[in-house]
């Protein structure tokens with residue numbers, strides 16, 4: 001059945017997930033098989049080998065394509081495997097323009113892997129779209145955006161940059177991991193590829209690692225599907241199934257993540273030990289107008305996501321004590337699960353970015369990143385309050 005005209009919540013539960021034809025199983029089965037019997041050489045019943053295609057992965061791919069408003073979704077064994085497949089579309093000598101703030105692992109792949117293979121990169125603060133004009137060259141083939149960025153929660157204007165990039169024949173990829181398709185629709189705004197670490201909000205339960213790339217052009221989809229199969233960084237059936245199970249509740253989880261995060265952000269902003277709170281749903285957010293245009297609105301309020309970046313009014317030692325004291329928040333890398341996590345980007349997720357570059361984009365030693373979960377917000381607030389008291393005692 002075609003669910004394209006259905007609402008987001010309905011697509012999340014039904015797109016690619018019709019009851020199974022043979023048994024009527026309501027939930028897509030885990031087709032835990034590497035290969036498929038062929039009635040005659042070269043003839044098959046739709047699947048040959050699970051790297052190439054697998055019914056459980058197909059269901060997830062179809063669902064994610066529907067949620068992002070694309071024509072094809074491709075899933076990968078991690079977010080970085082999805083990134084790798086996209087960069088593998090380029091040739092040696094090609095140039096990439098990228099936002100200067102992004103997940104440290106993405107930067108590491110660009111800088112330590114792809115540069116050795118002859119790609120070149122220019123990074124800039126693309127909050128000002130005119131910065132793109134200064135960075136683009138005749139060799140530029142890809143514009144890589146992350147918005148909101150990890151960890152500074154900077155926004156880039158996808159629609160404005162897509163127009164500029166397309167005028168130069170440059171493909172636009174948007175890492176939509178932080179916002180999710182529930183809050184932000186990059187393809188509708190003009191991007192060519194929406195990218196995800198499905199490890200995060202899409203899976204939503206911190207129990208599996210995965211990635212996805214969704215496109216709105218069939219020819220680009222075919223090129224990416226070729227790389228997916230040729231390079232082979234695909235997720236197994238069980239990981240695909242866990243992700244598909246998670247994505248069914250994406251809309252309701254995101255609303256609670258946003259509601260809890262806004263409450264915590266407002267409270268932290270008043271806290272005497274806090275220097276700055278960055279949260280796209282706050283009235284004080286620097287790019288408040290762009291947030292209102294680009295992120296989903298609910299009841300006149302911008303849904304700012306579940307991530308908060310907080311700069312303590314102290315030193316590294318205060319941040320260390322704070323992070324070691326929290327209990328309702330778990331000190332861990334990653335984000336986007338139902339449980340609240342907290343981390344220190346300079347030491348943890350963004351350690352692969354050189355210190356001077358980290359400082360230039362604002363990742364200081366007193367900066368902590370919160371992934372606000374869907375526990376009761378009062379327990380989360382009490383935990384942070386207690387940990388701040390101990391850290392500054």
Ligand code: P1T
Pocket residue numbers: 078079080081103105106146150175177178196197198199209210211333334335349
């Ligand atoms: O971890 P993996 O599934 O390979 O996804 C990489 C990735 C891509 N894009 C963004 C925006 C990300 O945040 C990540 C992974 N990030 C973390 C593990 C983290 O703690 O920030």
